Amino acid sequence: MVEKELFAIFMDGVFIKNFILIQFLGLCPFMGVTKDVKSAAGISAAVIFVMTLASFVTYLVYTYVLVPTGMEFLDVISFIVVIASLVQLVEFVVRKNIPSLYRSLGIYLPLITTNCAVLGVVLLSVNSTYNFAQTVVFGASAGIGFMIVMLLMSAIRERSAILNVPSAIKGLPLGFFIATLLSLAFVNYFWVIPI
Amino acid sequence: MDPLSEYIRGITRDNPIFGLVLGLCPTLAVTTSVENAIGMSAATAFVLVCSNVFISSLRKQIPATVRLPMFIIIIATFVSIVKMVMQAYFPPMYAALGVFIPLIVVNCIIIGRAEAYASRNNVFYSFIDGLGISTGFLLVLVLIGGIRELFGTGQIVTFGNTLFTMPIDPSITTMILPPGAFLTIGILMAIVNYQRAKKRARGG
Numbered sequence: 001m002v003e004k005e006l007f008a009i010f011m012d013g014v015f016i017k018n019f020i021l022i023q024f025l026g027l028c029p030f031m032g033v034t035k036d037v038k039s040a041a042g043i044s045a046a047v048i049f050v051m052t053l054a055s056f057v058t059y060l061v062y063t064y065v066l067v068p069t070g071m072e073f074l075d076v077i078s079f080i081v082v083i084a085s086l087v088q089l090v091e092f093v094v095r096k097n098i099p100s101l102y103r104s105l106g107i108y109l110p111l112i113t114t115n116c117a118v119l120g121v122v123l124l125s126v127n128s129t130y131n132f133a134q135t136v137v138f139g140a141s142a143g144i145g146f147m148i149v150m151l152l153m154s155a156i157r158e159r160s161a162i163l164n165v166p167s168a169i170k171g172l173p174l175g176f177f178i179a180t181l182l183s184l185a186f187v188n189y190f191w192v193i194p195i
Numbered sequence: 196m197d198p199l200s201e202y203i204r205g206i207t208r209d210n211p212i213f214g215l216v217l218g219l220c221p222t223l224a225v226t227t228s229v230e231n232a233i234g235m236s237a238a239t240a241f242v243l244v245c246s247n248v249f250i251s252s253l254r255k256q257i258p259a260t261v262r263l264p265m266f267i268i269i270i271a272t273f274v275s276i277v278k279m280v281m282q283a284y285f286p287p288m289y290a291a292l293g294v295f296i297p298l299i300v301v302n303c304i305i306i307g308r309a310e311a312y313a314s315r316n317n318v319f320y321s322f323i324d325g326l327g328i329s330t331g332f333l334l335v336l337v338l339i340g341g342i343r344e345l346f347g348t349g350q351i352v353t354f355g356n357t358l359f360t361m362p363i364d365p366s367i368t369t370m371i372l373p374p375g376a377f378l379t380i381g382i383l384m385a386i387v388n389y390q391r392a393k394k395r396a397r398g399g
Contacts, residue, residue, distance in 0.1 A: 021373060022373050023224065024219075024221075024223045024224035024373065024376065025220055025224075025298075026220070027219040027223065028219065028220075073275065073279060074275070075297075076275050076278065077268065077275060080301070081267075081268070084267065116220050116301040116302070119297070119298060119300065120298060123294050123297050123298070124294055127294065168385050168388040168392060169385050169388075171388075172216065172381075173381045173382075173384045173385040173388065174381075176377050176378070176381030177377075177378070177381045179377040179381075180374045180377040180378040180381060181374075183374040184369070184374040186373075187369075187374060
């Protein structure tokens, strides 16, 4: 029973409630960092990592600090502080211990603090009153869904860069049109499957 | 600098969506109807004007090295106020906007204006800048919300009044689903780019 629920949450996070195409969270990296596959993969890996970790830590903060002291109204402020310091901490640790990973992910880590997908995933988990395991699974699956869409988008944009389109459509408008088609596919494909 | 042109600049050249291309997430997520668009822009406007004024009045006290964390804390405070007020007095609107009210904290428009404008200009101009950018944001959100609601449902209903009804009901449900948002902003952005290019070609 528990496993099935976790699986449903996982599918929810990856496809049905896909963060970029269905919920419109994290559009800045979606439009800004999808010019080539390599950097899209880099930022997505960093997002998966930070989302999972942030879900884990904010769950502890919310359940063991904010709820017992009756300060749930401080959730937004405390979560953003937790995420910002977490990102900073991860940056220190990675730079010190895994320099090779830092070289590939390093420049994307600071961007993640103000990525609304990370704050979104922890707020949605709190709003859905998920338990500990559900929160972590939801965080990880949202990150994986983010990565799938980022890779799809960057692969398409890499190829569409050589298209001969009117100059007014070049760049962002073309990106939005590609996003329309991707989103259409996601909506039609996954909303008809009852889970 | 005269206040009026500073105000207009927020709507035209520095328009948050078409000029600066900031704050796309709420722009696309909440524009399923004109009503939601107005609610979201009102909440964002309150936070933007308050944080601009507050940050501008503290700009000489905030040390440069810790300014971003300070900005985020100040913004998060105003967002918490908006969140609680909306939860208490406008529960249906709060339910419709959902997680995007607390997410004003990470809206790049607000932190962008704090960094680019409020931390360098005096309180009065920061206030004007906040109003101008908010107005630009409101106009774009209402435009996108209007287009999506009109084609998606065939009419525009705002706060219980039917403002406009299409003679033939198109009801392209896709327009109020996520793909409609991407399509609408893509088309609008292409039109804006086209107009800008034409203006530049004329030597503007």
